[in-house]
Amino acid sequence: MKTRAITGFFFIAVLIAVVLFGPYTFVASFVLIGTACVHEFYKMVRKTDIRPLVSLGVVSSFMILVLVAATCVEIDAKLTGWYALVPVFVIYIAALFRQTSNPVQDIAYTLFGLVYAAVPFLFFMGLGFINKTYNPYLPLGFLILLWTNDTGAYLAGRSFGKRKLFERISPNKTWEGFVGGVLLAVVVALNLERYFGSLSQMEWISVAIIIGVFGTLGDLVESMLKRNVGVKDSGSILPGHGGLLDRFDGLLMAAPLVYFFLELI
Structure with missing residues (x-):
């Protein structure tokens, strides 16, 4: 428990820092x-x-993320955009050999990895630039919620939990x-409207509901995936917490939906 608490503290502190340090730190960190x-x-x-096809999948995801990051911070990324498509097509050809x-x-599975684990971060990065100029309070508010x-x-489940949500999965x-x-x-x-501004109180509440509902579903989808492949954690990079996917599973489904919601309003 102590290890988990220490890891969680530093993990949250680092994420808050990379969001607040500015647009380049923000996009570079979330590309990685x-x-x-x-x-x-x-x-x-x-x-x-x-x-x-691990190498091609990782290179494809990196190039696609760099393309969107470069576009967000208004760097000419046309060349990167063309190159980002090359490894995706090479995946089909490489499988022949x-x-x-x-x-x-x-x-x-290679393409699903791109859609499942990379594409949601494109939308999360987009939250910081939804009004064309960088606003750290939207992605930071998202993470806080x-x-x-x-x-x-966790607290309500431990104190009052009786009715199983998806017992077969989690x-x-x-x-x-x-x-x-x-x-x-x-x-x-x-309280976010008071301290962060950016959105009205009702808009922040709507974002909270989207994150609460679809963040939970994202967590369940990752649990289903782990059960399907027979693993307990997605990785071990975060002591006491598992892997990065275990920490960002809620973001994977919620971030695109929050982005689309904010674009609509």
């Missing part, structure tokens, strides 16, 4: 995090009969924990 998550995904799913029993399955939802779900999650997480996120959202 997104790429690391893709690599972690490939390590997690790799088995005797599942052999994703690999002596594996399920080449189509390998391609599918995500962490608040997790904390509320036996520890309960409806009471789910509701507690959303409610605590909404309570925090009530």
Whole structure:
């Protein structure tokens, strides 16, 4: 528990710092995090009969993330954009030369890794530039609400949890924990307009509800994936917490939806 608490403290402190230090630090950090998550995904799913094209998948994710990051900070990224597509097409061709029993399955897992673990970070980076100029308070508010939802779900689940949410997928999650997480996120959202501005109070509350609902579903999807491939954690880079995907599983589904919501309003 002590190791988990120390790791969690430094993990949160580092993320807050990279968001507040400015646009270049923000996009550079999340390009690396997104790429690391893709690599972690490939390590997690790799088995005797599942052999994703790791190098090409990681290079593709890195180039795509760099393309969006460069666009966000208004760097001419046309050349990067063309190059980002090359490894994706090479994945199909490379599978022809690999002596594996399920080449189509390998391609599918390689591309799924890009969609599942890299694309959500494109939208998360986009949150910082949704008004064209960098605003750290939108991605920071997103992270705070995500962490608040997790904390509320844990506390409510431990104190009142009785009715299982998805016992087949995650036996520890309960409806009471789910509701507690959303409610605590909404309570925090009530104060974000006062301290962060950027959105109205109702808009922050809407973002909190989206994160509470779809962040939980993202967590369940990752649990389903881990059960499917027979692993407990996505990795071991964060002592006491597992891997990066274990920490960002809620972001993977919530970030694109929050981005689309804010674009609509």
